[in-house]
Amino acid sequence: MTVKEFILKYKEAAQIASSQNGIHYLAILTQAAHESAYGKYAFGNNFFGIKPGKNWTGKTQLLKTNEYSINPNLKFPEIISKTQETVRGKLMWHYRIRDHFRAYDTAQEGFLDHGQFLINNKRYAAALLVKDQPEKFFLEIAKAGYATDPGYCSKLIEIYKKIKDEVNEDTTLKSTNIL
Numbered sequence: 001m002t003v004k005e006f007i008l009k010y011k012e013a014a015q016i017a018s019s020q021n022g023i024h025y026l027a028i029l030t031q032a033a034h035e036s037a038y039g040k041y042a043f044g045n046n047f048f049g050i051k052p053g054k055n056w057t058g059k060t061q062l063l064k065t066n067e068y069s070i071n072p073n074l075k076f077p078e079i080i081s082k083t084q085e086t087v088r089g090k091l092m093w094h095y096r097i098r099d100h101f102r103a104y105d106t107a108q109e110g111f112l113d114h115g116q117f118l119i120n121n122k123r124y125a126a127a128l129l130v131k132d133q134p135e136k137f138f139l140e141i142a143k144a145g146y147a148t149d150p151g152y153c154s155k156l157i158e159i160y161k162k163i164k165d166e167v168n169e170d171t172t173l174k175s176t177n178i179l
Helices: 003-021 025-036 107-119 122-129 134-143 152-169
Strands: 059-069 078-087 090-103
Touching: 003 025, 003 107, 003 152, 025 107, 025 134, 025 152, 059 078, 107 122, 122 134, 134 152
Parallel strands: none
Antiparallel strands: 059 090, 078 090
């Protein structure tokens, strides 16, 4: 799916979620685009890579993913491979694994749960203070540990710029834009 196709397909879901949680809809779209590779890996309508956690009572699914850690002894349902790598000057373990993730009946349900996930986790409090400023929001969710990828924030900012440019340049996208 192209950037434009992704925006056209999921912009409304992001705007509805934004109206409920106050997170800028372009930040929501950006994170969904990154986490799902523009919808390619949105299995079970999980566009945000959200794991179930101990209080989750909904559907789950077992999926392949990557995790980075300084800990060589992490446990997962299945470890496919574990290698040591230097990432941004830091020695880390790169785990290729299968782990449990949340699953949803619709994309909209997944978009709405993303906001609730952030709101219900105290570690994202600083991010929610800047939820209307996408680049600052990305920095704060990265600092809070949303993903183990050390390059998470910079990857989100790069995608955000593409999405923002596409929305600003395309009059069909701009007509329903709430920038």
